[in-house]
Amino acid sequence: MKKMLFAVAAATIAAAASAAYPDKPITVVVPFAAGGPTDKVARDLAEALRKQLNNTTIVIENVGGAGGTLGAAKVAKAAPDGYTLLVHHIGMATSPALYRNLPYKTLDDFEYVGLVNEVPMTLIGRPDLPANNFAELRKWLEANKGRINLANAGLGAASHLCGVLFQQSLGIDMTTVPYKGTAPAMTDLLGGQVDIMCDQTTNTTGQIESGKVKAYAVTTTKRLTAPALAKLPTLDESGVKGFNVTIWHGVYAPRGTPKPVLETLNAALRKALKDPDFIKREEALGAVVVHDARNNPADHKKFVEAEINKWGPIIKAAGQYAD
Template sequence: MNKILAFALTAAVSSGAFAQDFPSKPITLVVPFAAGGPTDLVARQLAEALRKPLGGATVVVENAAGAGGTIGATKVARATPDGHTLLVWHIGMAATTSLYRKQQFKPLEDFEYLGMINDVPMTLLGAPKLPAKTYRDFENYIRANGGKLNLAHAGLGSASHLCGLMWQSAVKLDKSMTTIAYRGTGPAMNDLIGGQVDVMCDQTTNTTSQIEAGRVKAFAVTTAKPLSNHKLLKDYPSLQEMGLKGFNLTIWHAMYAPKGTPADVTKKLNDALQVALKDPEFIKRQEALGAVVVNDNRVTPAGHKAYVAGEITKLKTAIDAAGQFAD
């Protein structure tokens, strides 16, 4: 019994000492998408905000794109659980169990949940060539020509993919648009601007500058209510007020560590995250992108995990109805 007690005390002291020394090297935020996309932008802004509360630590972003985010997520799930390799991912964490029949990790079991970062509305966009000027014009045009039009997204499991699925399901088109998957948001947006594709639904973090420059047409936002406080998007209707009852989709981002990361380290990371989310400069930069920084219970590990569990259930309904899966 004495040996067991001594071992337990040694382990506790070692854990505490490890946390005191953390971070002992640069922290890597793994983004499971290509550089330049919406999640990458959120992670890079967060990396800057995290440095001060982590004692001036170096925080870098690493892009590990592919398979709808699951390659990067798997990389983190298998990383050494010491708090130096973290994942920044969006709603895809909740969608992956329904989208992929086979996967290398279990979202609710293989990560330590560190807290959520932001909520990002989506905007429904059309190519400049489309004749529609209002959302009602746009929906009528799609209903009349759906079978001839293309819907772009940034790849299976991407935010734009999920939004497109849910919107087509909500409007109940007689003839669905042809879905075209790209390897990232950038190429999809470029083809929308160029008119090679007709429709896209994506995060305000990626669409705001394109709308402001007049390169694409915006028709609606995906939140329950219009974005009345956003200087650019405040005049666009919400899909719910345009008749899609109950339609409310925001793309959240959150931070994770590998399962087994010491509790003292995860607490230190969550404490740093909560400080970063109150950083006025970070809030200002997020608001400029149309994102809302989380300031509720979801910024805690327990609140974060409970919310994702609920999102998994909600998204399963839409994904199963669409029948779009990957092996």
Template sequence: MKKLFALAAIAAAAVAAHAQDFPGGKPVTIVVPFAAGGPTDRVARDLAEALRKPLGGASVIIDNVPGAGSSIGAAKVARATPDGYTLLLNHIAMATVPSLVRNVPFKVETDFEYLGIVNDVPMTLISKPGIPASNYKELSGWIAANKGKINIGNAGVGSASHLCGLLYQSATKTEMTPVPYKGTAPAITDLIGGQIDLLCDQTTNTTPHIQAGKVKAFAVTTSKRLALPTLKDLPTLDEAGLKNFQVTIWHGLYAPKGTPAPVLKKLNDAVKVALKDPDFIHREELLGAVVATDGRIEPAGHKKFVIDEIAKWTPVIKAAGVYAD
């Protein structure tokens, strides 16, 4: 028995020493469960840069592990050694993967430690140039008059644009033909060319085309109008008539379950410092993203938010009967 107590004391001392030393000059890896160059990858690289200083100058590197609606990369982090050196940056997929992917190899609620929401990326409802509508009311009338004939593009099953499209159809009680693409770029190309009718996608992808007048923009999906100069005149869907419709593509940071509490505190403290970094805020604004400042930057607030989002998206996805694998 004394030997067991001694071993436990040694183990506890080792954990405490590791936590005190963390990150100790070793690199911290942020796994991004999507391909390099996409919106989530860009957010991760911005965050990595902002985290270096509050982590004592440690290197923060990005590891892109795409596939299966983000579940491959997330599973890699769930299985990683819980020492703080392997983290996950994921978006709304953390709330939708349980419904979108069969046989998910982890449990979102129990296999991760929550380190804080990083940002929110608003969505915009846009259309091809030739639609005979100049505001959301006229767009709604056009949709009603063309029941069963309208298609709505997306960047693939489980993508932000796919999820927004599903929720929009559910909220408006309309059925549209989904047209999936292998990414946002080809979807927007066909929207500009008139091959598809509608798209609901992130400001990071749509703002340049709205600015150039290549597509028609009708509303944003936030609770308030955006302060961004290029989109400040766009109404919210709520004020345009579709009440309580809000969708943002948020990003959060996670560690494997069992990461020592002192290490988690250091990581969360570093995140909160990074979110106040003027350079990080500016880079996120250029992406059309809003840096988080509310209670979701705390681990408990982050976890509650994700659980609420799972409850929000599960019935919408199950009703649509779609899967990402």
């Protein structure tokens, strides 16, 4: 009888807390450095979400390191009350293969709130690279085997994953140069210290538009419509058949977050994804806001599981792991 009364009381308290949600600031953890592609998406999304959550303050906390796993681990261990959330990219699906000692279980330690967007990637080069189009770049890569420096933002970063697949697709080994974030990688590319990089349009569109880098192709199967990117061919049409890499972002909460809170968050997310200002900002960067079944928590989780199965063999074939 006492156990039953305790259970009823606990359920009543949880329901009351959920009904009041949110009644204090929400922290959104971004598992990468400020200024990077995921950070940009998270900050734009936070503004759109704030409007749907009674103008509740949403604080962005950048917890970078270990390819995004430190920030994700922090959220996995946070109190499951809806006040600590995670905005993460495809690294949610690739970390299980990249890290032998991952401090959380991707499919078990989080509640899935919904998918946000899909971000194409672009293949870019230093401004003084001799090649002016992809055909010329491919010849240059063939002629300079063993001397090519391929930059990325660190193990597990979107640029790292794209670079791995690009090397495998061309059958050309390159010297991978990892950085602690996208910003320093881009700085060295602009300065000519590295040769090429494959990175998200959210980070490269401005550089392409200003002519500070050479742009060769996009990683989607169809050309993009953003003004600065519309003339770029796809890698698939350029001869790298079947090449298709899209970086997506999703929202997650700690496992055990009350269902009413998750329902509130999902409803707010769905409305935020229809916010004209948010859509406009994303489209300007070449990103596509998701409006399909993956906005649903269950389908979001199924999608991540499918991505785990897709990227696992690719990463294992490359033999690039971390402890």
